[in-house]
Amino acid sequence: MSSQHHYFPEINARTFNPMNDVAFKFIFGKEERKDITIAFLNAVLSPSLKHEIKDIVFQQTELAPENIEDKLTRLDVACTLDSGEQVDVEVQVMNYKNMQRRTLFYWAQMYLMSLKKGQDYRELKPAITINILAFELLPQDNPVSMYGIYNIETGDRLNDDLAIYFLEIPKFAKGPKNPSTR
Template sequence: MKFISPKVDYALKKIFGSEQSKDILISFLNAIIYGGNKTIQSLTIVNPYNPGQAMSIKDTYLDIKAVLANGSVVIIEMQIARVTAFSKRVVYNLAKAYSNQLGIGENYLTLNPVIAVTITDFVLFNASQDVINQFVFQEKNHKFEYPDPELQLIFVELPKFHKSLSELTSLSDKWIYFLKEAAHLDNIPDSLGEVAEIEVALNIANQAKMTSEELDIVERRGIMLQDEKGRITYAAEQGEAKGREKGRLQEAIALVMRLLKKRFGELPEAISTKIESLPLQELENLTEEILDLNRLEDLERWLDEHSPS
């Protein structure tokens, strides 16, 4: 057996957002939100994925949205790479899902709680080693919760999960293992198969049961998401390199200015400006030339010869 990765947005939608996926989604949400307790008994999936009509690349999207029996709204998103303002976007989506419940002039009493479950394939919170972190409104000093538990943010950080199959004990363990490792399995392990909903999820993810069109979309989506992750990583590395280069430049400027002030005293503003415009290599050259410069005129002449035109 080979299974598609739930980390791919299309696959996530197919596994958790199909009309026949209600029991799967209920089990998953009870595991992640309620610690395995069977708090959620029923739900309605909004805009469910239709397995008989494969979505195109253009039509796929990350979010799964469901309404629980008590009216609470749950939105689920998988994010494989950190992007700019990601944490703000998560809060925005939460607030939008909450505010969109009301039409103009409608009563605030009709508002229902919203829970955002965000699964990340990167570490978001270095301050915590927990795989699941939950945020609610609470009083800052005394830590008691806001009277109405209207908004919750729940994050599942996959890289923090390191348990093997033999170490899986809780329902949340098994679902997180499924999310992280399904694509690497070649059969349905007993420890996962004993949870009926996970067994069904793996059967949905079984490539042998998918059409060639669906497999093509999954492959293209996977490549697209990996390319995007690669671009983000490359941009971050380039940014770090530029940051290091800028730091070296500032240090070199400070060193040259300090040496020149010791030799000539306070420098005219025009000379200081020219020094600050020098590239790193010329600043390093200047540190070697300082002892050969006897007058400010010598320094000015050197700068005229080496400053960028």
């Protein structure tokens, strides 16, 4: 029996869409399938993390605002890596023209909530947001992009506390661009 049938015995390939929020959370946000989430995170984050992820702990996906008037943050899949980094994985099918700001908002909420009253700023936990998009958003051809805080003049990175990834699914389907056809 293949591992796919072991995890998802009633999946019909024609009717199943992993970009659906419910399906995505079912696959990547459940303790009993966390090995799938770890494999995905290692594949996406390995170029920049400098270590292999061996374990994760799933976190609450609703981050309650401090004030009643503030906006509630509802993440798709939230976890903490065995090395301490916090990760939010978002799947977005529709382009509501707000993804750049929305991802910063989600990242900021995770980062802010990692520090408890009385803790020193050195105890802030790096936060990583991965956005899986069913549409093209960014100008570059590469389907995977990582953003951080860099010095505009030198390219030096301030720190590793902010990392925002975009995986643009339509760009994967196009394949690599031939530089001679641009």
